[in-house]
Amino acid sequence: MANERYNAPDREKHWQQVWDQGEIFKAREDHAIPKCYVLEMFPYPSGRIHMGHVRNYAMGDVFARFKRAKGFNVLHPMGWDAFGMPAENAAMERKVHPGTWTYANIDTMRGQLKSMGLSLDWSREIATCSPDYYKHQQKLFLDLLKKDIAYRKSSKVNWDPVDHTVLANEQVIDGRGWRSGALVEQRQLTQWFFKITAYADELLRDLDTLTHWPEKVRLMQANWIGRSEGMLVRWGLDTATAPPGLIELEVYTTRPDTLFGASFLAVAPDHPLAKAAAEKDAKLAEFCDECRRLGTSVADIEAAEKRGFDTGIRAVHPFDPTWQLPVFVANFVLMEYGTGAIFGCPSGDQRDMDFARRYDLPVVPVILPAGEDAKTFTLKNKAFEDDGVMINSRFLDGMSTKAAFEAAASRLEKQTLNGAPQGQRKVNFRLRDWGISRQRYWGCPIPVVHCGVCGVVPVAERDLPIELPEDATFDKPGNPLARHPTWKHTTCPSCGAPATRETDTMDTFVDSSWYYVRFTAPHSATPVDKVAAQYWLSVDQYIGGIEHAILHLLYSRFFARALSDTGHLTFASNTREPFSALFTQGMVTHETYKSQDGYWLLPNDVRFEGEGNGRRAIEISSGRPAAIGSIEKMSKSKKNLVDPDDIIAHYGADCARWFMLSDSPPERDVIWTEAGVAGAGRFIQRVWRIVEDIADAVPEIALPRPQSFGADALSVRKAAHRSLDQVGRSIEALRFNVAVANVHEFCNALQAAHGKTGPDMAFAAREAAAFLVTMIGPMMPHLAEECWARLGYNTLLANEPWPAVEAALLVDDQVTIAVQVNGKRRDELVISRTANTEEVEAAALRLEPVIRALEGRPVKKVIVVPQRIVNVVG
RNA sequence: GCGGACGUGGUGGAAUGGUAGACACACAGGACUUAAAAUCCUGAGUUCGAAAGAGCGUGAGGGUUCGAGUCCCUCCGUCCGCACCA
Numbered sequence: 001m002a003n004e005r006y007n008a009p010d011r012e013k014h015w016q017q018v019w020d021q022g023e024i025f026k027a028r029e030d031h032a033i034p035k036c037y038v039l040e041m042f043p044y045p046s047g048r049i050h051m052g053h054v055r056n057y058a059m060g061d062v063f064a065r066f067k068r069a070k071g072f073n074v075l076h077p078m079g080w081d082a083f084g085m086p087a088e089n090a091a092m093e094r095k096v097h098p099g100t101w102t103y104a105n106i107d108t109m110r111g112q113l114k115s116m117g118l119s120l121d122w123s124r125e126i127a128t129c130s131p132d133y134y135k136h137q138q139k140l141f142l143d144l145l146k147k148d149i150a151y152r153k154s155s156k157v158n159w160d161p162v163d164h165t166v167l168a169n170e171q172v173i174d175g176r177g178w179r180s181g182a183l184v185e186q187r188q189l190t191q192w193f194f195k196i197t198a199y200a201d202e203l204l205r206d207l208d209t210l211t212h213w214p215e216k217v218r219l220m221q222a223n224w225i226g227r228s229e230g231m232l233v234r235w236g237l238d239t240a241t242a243p244p245g246l247i248e249l250e251v252y253t254t255r256p257d258t259l260f261g262a263s264f265l266a267v268a269p270d271h272p273l274a275k276a277a278a279e280k281d282a283k284l285a286e287f288c289d290e291c292r293r294l295g296t297s298v299a300d301i302e303a304a305e306k307r308g309f310d311t312g313i314r315a316v317h318p319f320d321p322t323w324q325l326p327v328f329v330a331n332f333v334l335m336e337y338g339t340g341a342i343f344g345c346p347s348g349d350q351r352d353m354d355f356a357r358r359y360d361l362p363v364v365p366v367i368l369p370a371g372e373d374a375k376t377f378t379l380k381n382k383a384f385e386d387d388g389v390m391i392n393s394r395f396l397d398g399m400s401t402k403a404a405f406e407a408a409a410s411r412l413e414k415q416t417l418n419g420a421p422q423g424q425r426k427v428n429f430r431l432r433d434w435g436i437s438r439q440r441y442w443g444c445p446i447p448v449v450h451c452g453v454c455g456v457v458p459v460a461e462r463d464l465p466i467e468l469p470e471d472a473t474f475d476k477p478g479n480p481l482a483r484h485p486t487w488k489h490t491t492c493p494s495c496g497a498p499a500t501r502e503t504d505t506m507d508t509f510v511d512s513s514w515y516y517v518r519f520t521a522p523h524s525a526t527p528v529d530k531v532a533a534q535y536w537l538s539v540d541q542y543i544g545g546i547e548h549a550i551l552h553l554l555y556s557r558f559f560a561r562a563l564s565d566t567g568h569l570t571f572a573s574n575t576r577e578p579f580s581a582l583f584t585q586g587m588v589t590h591e592t593y594k595s596q597d598g599y600w601l602l603p604n605d606v607r608f609e610g611e612g613n614g615r616r617a618i619e620i621s622s623g624r625p626a627a628i629g630s631i632e633k634m635s636k637s638k639k640n641l642v643d644p645d646d647i648i649a650h651y652g653a654d655c656a657r658w659f660m661l662s663d664s665p666p667e668r669d670v671i672w673t674e675a676g677v678a679g680a681g682r683f684i685q686r687v688w689r690i691v692e693d694i695a696d697a698v699p700e701i702a703l704p705r706p707q708s709f710g711a712d713a714l715s716v717r718k719a720a721h722r723s724l725d726q727v728g729r730s731i732e733a734l735r736f737n738v739a740v741a742n743v744h745e746f747c748n749a750l751q752a753a754h755g756k757t758g759p760d761m762a763f764a765a766r767e768a769a770a771f772l773v774t775m776i777g778p779m780m781p782h783l784a785e786e787c788w789a790r791l792g793y794n795t796l797l798a799n800e801p802w803p804a805v806e807a808a809l810l811v812d813d814q815v816t817i818a819v820q821v822n823g824k825r826r827d828e829l830v831i832s833r834t835a836n837t838e839e840v841e842a843a844a845l846r847l848e849p850v851i852r853a854l855e856g857r858p859v860k861k862v863i864v865v866p867q868r869i870v871n872v873v874g
Numbered sequence: 875g876c877g878g879a880c881g882u883g884g885u886g887g888a889a890u891g892g893u894a895g896a897c898a899c900a901c902a903g904g905a906c907u908u909a910a911a912a913u914c915c916u917g918a919g920u921u922c923g924a925a926a927g928a929g930c931g932u933g934a935g936g937g938u939u940c941g942a943g944u945c946c947c948u949c950c951g952u953c954c955g956c957a958c959c960a
Contacts, residue, residue: 005912216878220955223877228959253960266960306958332958342960350875351958430959549955663886663898671886679899682912689913741888741897748897751914818893823941825893849927863940869892871940 006688008652012782016117024798025119027075031535036072038064039516041544041552042079045105046086049112051588051634051672052545054644058657059585059666059736060543061118065778066731068119069802075536077519078113078120080106082129083508087442091474098442099470102129112645116653117781119798124522128511133518134444135465136527137510141447142458143566149195152456155435159187164478165439166191186292191437192446192504196558200225200429203557212581214667217549224550226430230254231409232339233423235265238314238324243276248418249315249327252338252428256412257404260393261345261366263356265315266308266330268340274329277311284309284329291331306355307331318412318422319394330355338428346383353383366393367401434555436507441472441480443505451492451499460493466501479503512552513559516542516578517569528568537569542579549584583734586669588660590640592629595619600639601626603674631671642672654780655680661736661779683744684783687776690750691787694769698762701792706760712753713760719749720768721809727775728802736779743775766791774803819844820871821853829870837864844870
């Protein structure tokens with residue numbers, strides 16, 4: 001048979017057209033069918049897709065296609081996270097409008113994604129920068145505003161004085177703006193916030209229900225939310241030492257049990273008490289300034305030295321009016337957490353210990369670790385932070401840490417200071433409200449108006465969307481909306497007086513916090529179509545990068561709840577989770593190459609000589625040796641990039657997809673290698689050959705099922721059914737590398753049966769070929785479709801159900817079980833699957849190697865695990 | 875510093891507490907070919923041995939178990955997250 005090579009690039013285009021024309025992957029609004037919502041994190045339209053996208057979308061597509069074949073009504077949409085800074089940077093650098101730039105990128109990337117052959121429902125495509133999308137977001141904002149979930153407050157921000165913009169914490173590097181390099185200032189600005197803290201408890205509690213999320217992500221979110229149970233404790237101040245009018249200081253503590261170990265109080269440099277005290281003390285003022293400057297810089301973290309300044313103010317211990325403690329301003333106390341003030345117990349907290357040693361403050365052990373003697377127990381420079389028995393603590397002595405907490409807490413609650421209870425139990429969170437104001441152009445306008453008479457007034461809903469002006473300028477730093485000559489001028493929706501629009505736009509994380517909801521009804525006139533949302537949500541499988549473990553996923557979880565509380569969404573289940581299963585895939589990595597001049601080189605710019613240890617890289621243009629560097633995440637800066645377009649044009653999309661799924665477990669990093677891709681390419685041809693051989697040898701489409709099968713045919717059928725079963729399970733569990741191995745194994749089994757003939761074999765071979773095509777279908781859909789046609793079927797494989805396996809073929813009559821003597825494998829035993837324990841035991845003891853290994857010792861015990869193993873103990 | 879994950883052949887990696895190394899890559903030998911590519915077959919953890927076979931083997935050390943890559947403890951190494959959260 002003159003086999004022709006499978007021409008991937010040619011056939012792939014063909015099948016993509018067929019799928020497209022047949023609208024095969026359009027999700028159906030038939031809510032009687034069980035649904036499956038498969039979603040990959042939508043991309044930012046940066047210009048071109050990269051290998052990370054290929055991996056992410058290949059995985060999602062395998063899952064989506066598999067679920068379709070399993071009979072689910074699959075929603076598998078795609079869109080664009082299209083607002084953001086890069087578009088504005090492009091506008092500044094290249095004098096192109098952010099919208100023009102963004103939509104051109106979207107066109108390019110849509111084309112690239114289509115060339116991957118993804119089973120996407122493109123009729124649901126959304127771009128967050130389109131007014132069709134953001135007008136709904138503005139409506140949601142207005143509803144959040146009504147419910148006080150959106151609000152304005154003054155807060156400290158990182159201000160870049162060159163770019164005239166607020167920077168997120170992660171955009172501040174070593175105290176400087178990531179773009180301008182200017183020293184970042186702390187400014188007090190009025191900003192818009194979402195009250196995510198109102199949901200802190202629920203967001204934390206419901207993490208427990210997310211059993212199909214990686215443990216790691218749940219842990220990261222739990223840490224981020226950072227719940228702690230403690231107390232607010234008010235300390236009286238010695239008025240002789242305190243600034244006028246200040247009579248008390250409130251601290252937050254999680255350890256009221258250690259109050260008798262207290263040796264100082266400390267407040268943040270920005271604490272009102274520090275500011276008041278600094279007014280009369282120039283040296284203190286200078287110290288506070290210094291602390292502020294060191295704020296976020298790395299130098300500060302490296303120094304990590306606890307430093308403080310004694311304000312001279314004295315506080316009175318809540319349990320002993322005669323006991324006074326110094327109040328310090330300390331650099332390690334954060335104004336943003338708790339009350340911005342602490343009490344220090346050096347024996348029970350390492351930071352306090354460091355501080356006490358530096359400033360020579362008393363260290364009184366109050367907790368005795370188990371196994372220590374109270375008389376001899378001392379602490380050097382290491383605090384004891386665990387539980388134990390209370391000592392040196394008067395009425396708490398002898399109690400456990402927990403009991404002491406309760407005893408101290410209830411006494412503080414009963415005690416009064418200045419007419420109010422001195423202590424109050426308080427749950428505190430690390431999580432802060434989400435600041436969404438950005439002084440940028442390319443984002444969703446916040447739909448409010450500032451009126452001199454009425455204040456902040458929401459825009460009327462009939463006036464939505466508030467669209468971005470087309471004619472903004474990007475030639476200088478600062479907010480193009482704020483300096484636009486006319487855009488912001490309007491009238492007050494309430495009183496009609498002249499007013500100005502809000503010129504802040506929303507953080508782009510807002511856009512991506514509800515896109516998965518919009519996909520369920522992307523053309524709905526309201527932001528959410530409740531019926532569609534209730535059917536499709538939650539997302540059954542969400543796939544994306546671990547880099548979004550905290551922010552995007554937490555914001556989305558918050559939004560699902562906020563949309564539910566504003567009546568947009570109803571959840572069928574009792575938790576309001578948007579993503580019931582999450583999978584975080586690893587990165588795509590590649591070797592790096594450097595020229596002799598120290599420049600990074602593209603993989604395409606080098607060729608190789610030798611192999612193994614003798615493998616060398618040569619720079620093609622100069623012919624000079626190049627250095628082979630470490631394997632790193634593909635990045636523009638290190639130039640270790642492979643362009644998906646090149647790979648698809650050369651090998652085909654199926655090849656790129658197959659390689660991405662092979663070998664490396666999907667949650668781990670994968671190393672992109674030329675040899676690996678070539679191997680995937682060879683496998684494609686191998687599958688094609690196997691299918692062609694069978695199609696030619698057995699051209700009949702519907703063979704009658706033989707009455708019985710000979711040994712050879714039976715073994716082919718067993719391999720086919722077993723493999724189909726395994727591949728299905730592997731895909732279901734997102735273990736694509738194992739699914740690939742299952743397919744390889746099946747091909748090897750088919751190859752071994754090559755050349756066998758007979759009517760039973762013909763039936764088995766055709767069945768095997770159809771199964772093979774089915775199982776590669778989700779992973780290499782074009783090749784599978786071509787093979788399906790080659791086998792003579794005139795249906796589309798994409799519409800074919802996943803065949804049912806015959807359970808009888810999954811089990812063998814004979815099983816091979818290992819036989820161990822004292823835990824060491826000595827032989828194998830082939831025996832009937834239904835053999836009972838006695839038969840297995842007897843057969844095992846007859847084995848020559850077993851007798852030899854026993855060396856004449858009597859058999860003490862025989863452990864038989866049916867169908868698995870026998871262990872003879874002697 | 876705290877928290878987490880991981881550590882298996884030359885390489886990527888398989889393995890519900892039950893035959894460690896499936897599958898692939900790379901490698902070696904053979905077949906086909908004038909030759910090469912492609913393809914097909916065979917081999918291979920390591921040590922001893924011609925072979926049969928035996929010893930040793932999942933970062934190191936200990937423990938639980940009839941049986942441990944898998945569970946527990948200690949240590950070493952790599953990677954990731956958080957970064958003074960009171």
